[in-house]
Amino acid sequence: MTKLTDIDARSRALFKNLVETYLETGEPVGSRTLSRADGVDVSPATIRNVMADLTELGLLEAPHTSAGRLPTERGLRLFVDGMLEVGEPTSDERAALMQHSSPTDPDGMLDHAAGMLSGLTSMASLVMASKTDRPLKHLEFVRLDEARALAVLVDAGGDVENRLIELPRGLPGSALIEAANYLNAQLAGRSLSEARQLVDREIAAKATQLDELTAELARRGIAELTTGPSRGARRLIVRGQSRLLEGAQGDLERVQQLFDELERKEGLLDLLEAAREGEGVRIFIGAENRLFSLSGSSVVAAPYRDAGNNIIGVLGVIGPTRLNYGRVIPLVNYTAEVISRGLK
Template sequence: MSGPTITELTTRARDIFQRVVEEYLENGLPVGSKTLAADGAINLSPASIRSVLAELESQGFLAAPHTSAGRMPTEAGLRIFVDGMMRVAEPSREEQAQIEARIAESGPVEQALQATSALLSELTGAAGMVMVPPREQRLSQFSLVSLGQGRALAVLVGEDGGVENRVLDIDPGDTGSLEAASNYITSRLTGRTLAEAAQAMRAEIKAGKSQLDAASSDLVERGLAVWSEDANARPVLIVRGASNLIDEAALDDIERVRSLLDDLEDKQSVASLLESAREADATRIFIGSENRLFGLSGSSVIASPYRDMEGRVVGVLGVIGPTRLNYARVVPMVDLTARSLSRSLSASSGKLIA
């Protein structure tokens, strides 16, 4: 951007610029000189304010959507505001308690991640997103327990202590083979991923070295299949609250909203965008065209990594909304949620499931 940086502006110009941005982010409407003069925060006449607004527009900080509609910040102006002028509004104690409680009460990790995405949406009025990178944990135990009526419960235990359950349909006559199948799978699981264990077991069964009868071999195959199919079907991106993106202001620009919703359907691309925030030391903010994916829809993404009990980044969470997001409130909200989720994962032995 040509022209001076915000630090080179006069104090008067900085004050007016800050008021325009804060007013715009609060109301979503262009701000005029009469509005700025009327609130009493700036001791200048409307004519003097108009002169400064024109200067800020010529320097690329502000834009006028219509001749007499007032000014609104450009993407470059928003970036300068966010990086150097924004007064962060830390979440209240009540909001902090709500975040901690909702994440803590969510139960299994998958439920916690879904609850986190929904919580971000509720708190920010934007769409909440949580990205879970595929990760194969090492396994330690597998059990098949009869539930009666032709069903069995498959229980998988990871080296990190994580436990998952799945219900498997079986032949009622196979009940006596459950223990043999369980012991066989467990003996070959320790320290291996599911894929590694499955490959070894199938090779043994095919070669006739497993010492399992036909019924037990079939249970092993179907027990492995239910886990493999489930893992392949599990999404790596959880999005909640997309309906929040369709507000009254959005209805005036329905093409932008349609473009944004189409972008959100491309979950792999969204996950790739969030992936770029994995190595960030702090919450990252992508404004409008700064990111290719949401550039056409004029949207902003605020994202922060979350960690397991060993401090390793295991995923990224965040929100997406219009560029007029209340950054001062949303940025610390996303940061706090990421830290709360990290603590919750640590308390539950970091049980992330791929």
């Protein structure tokens, strides 16, 4: 992989100028165009030689119908990682994202954020959340037989869900009430992930008033809530797909391919899941992600957090690789911050 240190200062400056021009115009950039740019004081012939060298390094490519050059996906990655100048959201953009940012319904907040982000970036927006985003209001255990019990869950939105859990052998009936009371106390004002961390720590340190069997039931119960197939299921919000058609003249085949890729929701969820692994904004360019290897699209995504600073979801935008990264990245990052503040 080519690094910035592999090319000299003149080549870096010309490369940066070329990529910025391409991102602004969407057209191949020729040597004559670059020679007229501010701060460029070398001849078109010299520029052509530099462009040829950068093409050999895999940073530029030449379309068949033009003598100009375009950055490759590898070139875009080099530019984004080492040369991109990132701005800040304007006051109007901040105000738009802050509007109605803290409704009592977290789902409504996420839907609003997705719509606003799509509108501000003129791209499709994506939000990955899990059912664990909505805090639990009440939990109780109902014994079915010696080995099983039903965990009855009521969340903050009033939805009720039943989960089957295995009971520790020899558990007395009173332990179900004790374990439920203990877990309800831990869940109050906390997300499920926060409550699980607290329960695990207290049980490991033998810091609860529960006996061994009741503590084991509490541990199993909270683990089932946070990792089971229903509460832990991921869900996807997609807004603004029609915006992908704007300005797509001559590129409709790529957009149609992107629409097809957006239909593969599991692939999208896996992509957004990958954005949870690091701090701040993550950028996936073209074939760096298998899902968009055909359409050549970019995803800019950032995680958002709950009151305990735990990452509980990811939001982002998707569009062509030729997008205004310097503007989109701070918008995505600020939207994630707004959601995080709204969930605290």
